[in-house]
Structure formats: C-alpha cells, structure tokens
Amino acid sequence: MDKDLSLDNLRKKIRSNEFTKTTSGYAPGYLQANLVILPALWAADFLLFCQKNPVACPLIDVTQPGERYLPSIGADIDLSTDVPEYHVFYEGNFETSVSDLKDLWQDDLVTFVLGCSFSFEEALIQSGLSIRNIDEGKNVSMYDTNIACQPAGKFNGSFVVSMRPFRAKDTIRAIQITTRFPKSHGAPVHFGDPSTIGISDIGKPNYGDAVHINSDEIPVFWACGVTPQNVIRQSRPPFCITHAPGKMLITDRLSSEFAVL
Amino acid sequence: MDKDLSLDNLRKKIRSNEFTKTTSGYAPGYLQANLVILPALWAADFLLFCQKNPVACPLIDVTQPGERYLPSIGADIDLSTDVPEYHVFYEGNFETSVSDLKDLWQDDLVTFVLGCSFSFEEALIQSGLSIRNIDEGKNVSMYDTNIACQPAGKFNGSFVVSMRPFRAKDTIRAIQITTRFPKSHGAPVHFGDPSTIGISDIGKPNYGDAVHINSDEIPVFWACGVTPQNVIRQSRPPFCITHAPGKMLITDRLSSEFAVL
Incomplete structure (x- = not known):
C-alpha cells in the first residue's frame, strides 16, 4: 500500500x-x-x-x-x-x-x-529478469567468502557476497547490466561453484534467507554492502x-x- | 617469421x-x-x-x-x-x-x-586473458547447436558456436570485453552445461580441434561465423x-x- x-x-x-x-x-x-x-x-x-x-x-x-x-x-x-x-x-x-x-x-x-545493490536490482527487473528472493518475498542470500579485501591501516577483512540464481543466458545479460553500475558493486565477482570462493553450503547463507535454485540455474555472486560491517566486526x-x-x-x-x- | x-x-x-x-x-x-x-x-x-x-x-x-x-x-x-x-x-x-x-x-x-571472432580474441589477449586453442596451437573448437536462427526467405538453419574455456572470474571479464564487439558476434550466447544448447560431447567438436578444459574452467560459447556455411548447406x-x-x-x-x- x-x-x-x-x-x-x-x-x-x-x-x-x-x-x-x-x-x-x-x-x-x-x-x-x-x-x-x-x-x-x-x-x-x-x-x-x-x-x-x-x-x-x-x-x-x-x-x-x-x-x-x-x-x-x-x-x-x-x-x-x-x-x-x-x-x-x-x-x-x-x-x-x-x-x-x-x-x-x-x-x-x-x-x-x-x-548498494538495490540500484542494479531495479535495472535487472526493468530488463525483464526475475530476482528470485524478491519473487519469494525473502531477503537476498548473503555469504562470507575467502575473497580477501585489500587491507588499509586498521581495516581488514573478507568480502561478503550476495547471491541471485539465473540461467546462463540471463547471467550473461545480468553481467552486462550490472557492469553499468560500478557504484552499486558493478559486475559479479563469481558465479558457479560456491566452494571456489569459500562457501561450503549454498543452502545456508550467513545473512539473509536461502532461496530456491533450479537445476538449470547458476548461483551468481556480487560483492555486498554487508562487507564493511564484517570488516568493522574484525x-x-x-x-x-x-x-x-x-x-x-x-x-x-x-x-x-x-x-x- | x-x-x-x-x-x-x-x-x-x-x-x-x-x-x-x-x-x-x-x-x-x-x-x-x-x-x-x-x-x-x-x-x-x-x-x-x-x-x-x-x-x-x-x-x-x-x-x-x-x-x-x-x-x-x-x-x-x-x-x-x-x-x-x-x-x-x-x-x-x-x-x-x-x-x-x-x-x-x-x-x-x-x-x-x-x-569474425579474431577481433575479440585480440581484445581478450590484450586484457590479459589466455585463449586455450591459441596456447595449444590449435583451431578453435566449434559445435553445431540446437539454437535456431530466425529464418528469412529461403535461408534457415541453426547456430554454430565456438568455445573457449575460462575460469568464472575470467568469463565475467570476457563477457564484458566481447560485449564491446557486436560486429564480432558480441557477448557469449551460453556458458556451462553444453547439453543446454544441444551439444552432446564437448570433447568432440563438429569443426576445429578439441582443447583441454581444466576442472575449474567453464566452457564459454560464442556465435560463430561458420553458421552461414551451415545455413548454406541446409x-x-x-x-x-x-x-x-x-x-x-x-x-x-x-x-x-x-x-x-
């Protein structure tokens, strides 16, 4: 309303x-x-x-x-x-x-x-792609990773990523669209095998909610604005x-x- | 020489x-x-x-x-x-x-x-990516697919694709780079599971040579200039x-x- x-x-x-x-x-x-x-x-x-x-x-x-x-x-x-x-x-x-x-x-x-990623999510939806967590009425899935930040002075930590599943064709389109939004984390940092970036169980996000991934879909990972909070904690x-x-x-x-x- | x-x-x-x-x-x-x-x-x-x-x-x-x-x-x-x-x-x-x-x-x-794809291959190499078939001294792997062309008058047929393997991170970069070259087939049409586009054995290309795909790499498929020859044949x-x-x-x-x- x-x-x-x-x-x-x-x-x-x-x-x-x-x-x-x-x-x-x-x-x-x-x-x-x-x-x-x-x-x-x-x-x-x-x-x-x-x-x-x-x-x-x-x-x-x-x-x-x-x-x-x-x-x-x-x-x-x-x-x-x-x-x-x-x-x-x-x-x-x-x-x-x-x-x-x-x-x-x-x-x-x-x-x-x-x-934050809300900007590129809007652009993805306007291009006809579906955001699974929005369709399921959930918060986006977020995961701690082994991707190291570049340390600076007293600050150090690892990337937190958000994940949205897409079919390969839509992943290619999503990479093109989100590349246009460098101030919203830009292109994905990874897709496919979660273990490559230190995620052991895609079904158990560290933050937010788990979403369904269909068998013809690939998990696509973007850098996430929760990273600074992780860095603050550390x-x-x-x-x-x-x-x-x-x-x-x-x-x-x-x-x-x-x-x- | x-x-x-x-x-x-x-x-x-x-x-x-x-x-x-x-x-x-x-x-x-x-x-x-x-x-x-x-x-x-x-x-x-x-x-x-x-x-x-x-x-x-x-x-x-x-x-x-x-x-x-x-x-x-x-x-x-x-x-x-x-x-x-x-x-x-x-x-x-x-x-x-x-x-x-x-x-x-x-x-x-x-x-x-x-x-033809030579233009974007040059751009990929200039960006620091390796093209497997070039490194192996082979012709690029090409495959018939089930991706239908839009028919026009007497002409009809299916896409032929070329395949180059990359890690996920390099695939994202390759998608960005090749998007800049629409007159060289542009962005990939698919990556990952070959069966999605009707390729039954990635080790047996229909044209060109097979190349090695490492376990952390994904096959990435671009539309190929052999498509018209396939269409002519048909x-x-x-x-x-x-x-x-x-x-x-x-x-x-x-x-x-x-x-x-």
Whole structure:
C-alpha cells in the first residue's frame, strides 16, 4: 500500500520514526545507500579502505567530521535521522539498534555513504529478469567468502557476497547490466561453484534467507554492502554506527545518474 | 617469421596466391572478415537473414551485384583475389577449394562481408586473458547447436558456436570485453552445461580441434561465423562461395573502429 509514498513523505515518516521497515521497493528510481559512521580518528583509514576496495565499498560521498548533512546526495537529508534503523557497534561488537542518532551523535563522527545493490536490482527487473528472493518475498542470500579485501591501516577483512540464481543466458545479460553500475558493486565477482570462493553450503547463507535454485540455474555472486560491517566486526573500532541491513538511506539522486555507459 | 608482414605486403602475397594459410595472428589490429558470395537472386533473402541474425551473421558491408570492390573496408581490396582460399558450393554441397575467383566470377554475384571472432580474441589477449586453442596451437573448437536462427526467405538453419574455456572470474571479464564487439558476434550466447544448447560431447567438436578444459574452467560459447556455411548447406542455393574457415579477408579497417562503448 504505502510503496506509493512520495520521496518527501517517506523521508518524513522515516525521520519521525513512523517508518522503521526495510526500504526495499520504496521510492523506486532513487539511489539507496549503505552508511558507515566512524570517529574521525578512524575515518582516514576507512577512506583508504574504500579507495582500495571499490567493488565491495563503492563510496558515493563522505562528510567532514561532525557534519550531519551531505547536500551532494540530498538538500534536506539529515544523516542522523533519515535511516529507518541504525546498528551501533562498540569495539566491533553489535550493541543495539536505534531509530535515530539524537542521543548518540558526536562532533567527531564522519559518515561514509556507500552504494548498494538495490540500484542494479531495479535495472535487472526493468530488463525483464526475475530476482528470485524478491519473487519469494525473502531477503537476498548473503555469504562470507575467502575473497580477501585489500587491507588499509586498521581495516581488514573478507568480502561478503550476495547471491541471485539465473540461467546462463540471463547471467550473461545480468553481467552486462550490472557492469553499468560500478557504484552499486558493478559486475559479479563469481558465479558457479560456491566452494571456489569459500562457501561450503549454498543452502545456508550467513545473512539473509536461502532461496530456491533450479537445476538449470547458476548461483551468481556480487560483492555486498554487508562487507564493511564484517570488516568493522574484525577491525574493532571503539565506536561505529551503520544502517541496519535492508533499511537504507534513500537519497535525492536517481540510480540512473550513477550508471556508466 | 612472416607474421611481421605489413598489411600491404601480406595482401600482395595473398593476391598472388603465394600466401594460402590461415590468417590468424597476421596483420594484428586489422579487422578480418568472413565472406559469403551468392547470386543476386538469392542475395535479398540472405541480406534479410543477416538482419534477423545479427549475432551469428554480423554484417559489415555488402556489394552491389557483380562488384568486386568495397571501398568501405579497403581502397585496394579485390574480393575475388584477396582471400587465401575460397570454398565453392553447388546446391549446398562443398565442391572444391580455389585460391582466387578469376575463373568463377559472375556479374550477378553479391558479396557479404561478415565480422569474425579474431577481433575479440585480440581484445581478450590484450586484457590479459589466455585463449586455450591459441596456447595449444590449435583451431578453435566449434559445435553445431540446437539454437535456431530466425529464418528469412529461403535461408534457415541453426547456430554454430565456438568455445573457449575460462575460469568464472575470467568469463565475467570476457563477457564484458566481447560485449564491446557486436560486429564480432558480441557477448557469449551460453556458458556451462553444453547439453543446454544441444551439444552432446564437448570433447568432440563438429569443426576445429578439441582443447583441454581444466576442472575449474567453464566452457564459454560464442556465435560463430561458420553458421552461414551451415545455413548454406541446409538452404542449398544453386551456387555459393565462402572463404575457407580460418583463411579470412583482411580489411584496412581497425578492429577497434568497430568496438562500441
């Protein structure tokens, strides 16, 4: 019903904590983003980490310390209130969920805005492909892998990937389409045998839900915006805030503005 | 040794029947092409066939009846002499090989110049990928398939595909690179399970040579310029001339001129 909400109205409901669900399928056409918020002392290293890992961490923009606004992605956006749910980590451990950062904001916090796969999913659907987890009403399947990130300063870890099954013909088309969206993780990093990238059981994702894979389909793996949260867990900054998975920051920018070619 | 021949010298040697080998690896950077030569009465149908099957039959240019020259692809090119070896078909049956068409030329012949996979192979190698059949010093593996062409007038048949094995990661890159070359068959039409496209034994190609496929590699299939010869065999025009497989027309145009994006 409320998927027809205008971007303005949706943002108001998120800001007033009236809307706390996943943003998947809302405000179609608008770029949705992952957030990572870190103290300034850790921010330079994370900026370098994003630079060295653009497929897992496609950086859209980053604030100055303490800034809660980022006009490049939305004139009206307040980064401390405009995400339906935030996750709070201390020393790399998840501590709690909050619906805004009014009580947690610090003047040294730097916010990283990272692209997410919702943009390319929209493009795949517009090209006539079906996204299995959407058809099954589930969250996308996500897996820890043995694909190492390039370390940077205090940050290190491995890729988390999302998986969508397709037939070979549709995989070829999906590779072409997602190549156009480098700020949404771009082309797949792998397809086929899950063990090649350290996944032992495709039926048991580490995050999200398992989906059905037909016998004529191949699992196709894209770098995933959950990678930074995995890296945070491993690198243990004293304090960190992220969006809750699936509950993204909706920007004023169109996904198509970020497509190349 | 003679792979260093300049384009001019190579063409002179081909024209004088001094050079009758495969053109693979010669005149790097220059577009090489498949030829189909048909009587004018059959040409309109074949033009329509190319239009309806651009992946298997990527048309570079076509002559008026009787013309042996095509300045769009080379100021100096004589289509009746500048291919190392021609194949002659009567009623769809292969009859003989000739090194030029001086004794066979007719005023009603229309020549179709079609892109070939040599262009994208060069681009794959330049991107650091290895082509197995080139490394093994063999002709590429080619297979009849159950992928139906779109029929047009008197012409009908199925796709012939060429196969090159790659690991998943390199397959993704190869899909990106070959997508840029629609006039060289473009992106693959299939990868993985050969039986999906009607190939019963990957170890027994219908044309060319078998190559080794490692356990971590996937067979990747592209539409192939042998498709028109298969279609000729099935559609039985009274008279037809093609190039001999692997012995192509070398044009004055650069492959990179035909790349999109």
